[in-house]
Amino acid sequence: TAKSSGKGRAHWYSNAMDEGRxxxxxxxxxxxxxxxxxxIKVAYQPIVRSDSHAIICxxxxxxxxxxxxxxxxxxxxxxxxEQSGLIIELGQHVLREACLAVKDWNIDLAVNISPIQFxxxxxxxxxxxxxKETGFSASRLELEITEGSLIENSAVAQSxxxxxxxxGIRISLDDFGTGYASIGYLRKFxxxxxxxxxxxxxxIERDRETAMITTAIIALGSALNLPITAEGVxxxxxxxxLRIAGCxxxxxxxxxxPLFADALEAAFFSKTAAASRLDHxxxxxx
Ligand code: C2E
Ligand code: MG
Ligand code: MG
Ligand code: MG
Numbered sequence: 001t002a003k004s005s006g007k008g009r010a011h012w013y014s015n016a017m018d019e020g021r022x023x024x025x026x027x028x029x030x031x032x033x034x035x036x037x038x039x040i041k042v043a044y045q046p047i048v049r050s051d052s053h054a055i056i057c058x059x060x061x062x063x064x065x066x067x068x069x070x071x072x073x074x075x076x077x078x079x080x081x082e083q084s085g086l087i088i089e090l091g092q093h094v095l096r097e098a099c100l101a102v103k104d105w106n107i108d109l110a111v112n113i114s115p116i117q118f119x120x121x122x123x124x125x126x127x128x129x130x131x132k133e134t135g136f137s138a139s140r141l142e143l144e145i146t147e148g149s150l151i152e153n154s155a156v157a158q159s160x161x162x163x164x165x166x167x168g169i170r171i172s173l174d175d176f177g178t179g180y181a182s183i184g185y186l187r188k189f190x191x192x193x194x195x196x197x198x199x200x201x202x203x204i205e206r207d208r209e210t211a212m213i214t215t216a217i218i219a220l221g222s223a224l225n226l227p228i229t230a231e232g233v234x235x236x237x238x239x240x241x242l243r244i245a246g247c248x249x250x251x252x253x254x255x256x257x258p259l260f261a262d263a264l265e266a267a268f269f270s271k272t273a274a275a276s277r278l279d280h281x282x283x284x285x286x
Contacts, residue, residue, distance in 0.1 A: 196229070200213070
């Protein structure tokens with residue numbers, strides 16, 4: 001312990017902790033300002049059908065480039081936003097931006113909802129407000145929650161899920177397989193989709209056990225009539241194995257990295273993109 005290893009060490013240790021705290025509170029202040037100035041951007045990553053590779057949905061992912069620190073990843077700023085309560089404002093901002101961007105693309109939109117947002121009593125009203133404001137249809141919106149949203153207070157979670165589903169909004173379980181979520185969860189909560197975590201996709205080719213577990217999860221999804229998306233698909237071999245196992249939806253770098261709206265629109269949803277896809281189909285047919 002710090003105590004038994006001498007005074008100097010204890011001193012150093014508490015200094016390091018202070019520095020950590022200072023850095024966090026500095027980033028928190030910058031994040032608050034970034035939100036106010038509209039510096040939190042949204043990138044969109046395609047989710048495709050495993051047979052045709054057609055884009056059926058995009059996942060909105062928050063992006064932040066700080067003028068002083070450069071790119072700060074969501075793995076850093078989302079926890080800070082959660083601890084400071086800023087996640088409520090950030091979530092609302094991401095949802096609004098995403099609804100406006102995706103509206104004309106004729107595909108679904110998936111948005112991440114943190115457990116902090118999920119236990120916020122105003123969540124449903126906040127979401128409905130943005131849908132109304134932007135004219136985005138509830139039936140095209142999918143909220144990605146993690147098991148953290150389900151375990152803490154399952155009665156509250158259940159009523160939140162039914163309130164959202166009553167509005168026509170779908171719920172998917174993100175990062176499935178990484179924590180405690182069990183098969184029981186899939187029955188207990190009314191979920192619309194499961195996303196198999198990237199860590200399974202990563203190991204599916206080299207680890208027989210992972211391959212078997214992943215196949216079993218996909219079979220279970222089919223049995224429960226739950227669509228399954230595999231996350232983090234990077235290679236054609238992974239895609240082939242997952243497709244053979246019965247997985248119908250893919251997300252990953254093989255099919256598209258997260259892109260800002262203008263880049264994604266130019267690549268997939270503009271007139272020229274549509275024309276080049278037609279050419280591509282024609283070439284394939286002949
Ligand atoms: P997530 O919801 O599981 O999102 C998928 C993450 O995997 C994203 O990381 C995405 O860029 C990354 N990814 C997708 N395909 C691949 C691949 O083929 N290879 C690799 N190496 N990575 C891939 P990202 O954007 O860094 O986001 C990390 C996490 O931060 C998200 O995980 C989500 O939990 C959280 N997050 C991001 N944006 C938001 C947001 O607006 N609100 C909330 N509450 N959380 C967010
Ligand atoms: Mg997600
Ligand atoms: Mg995920
Ligand atoms: Mg994840």
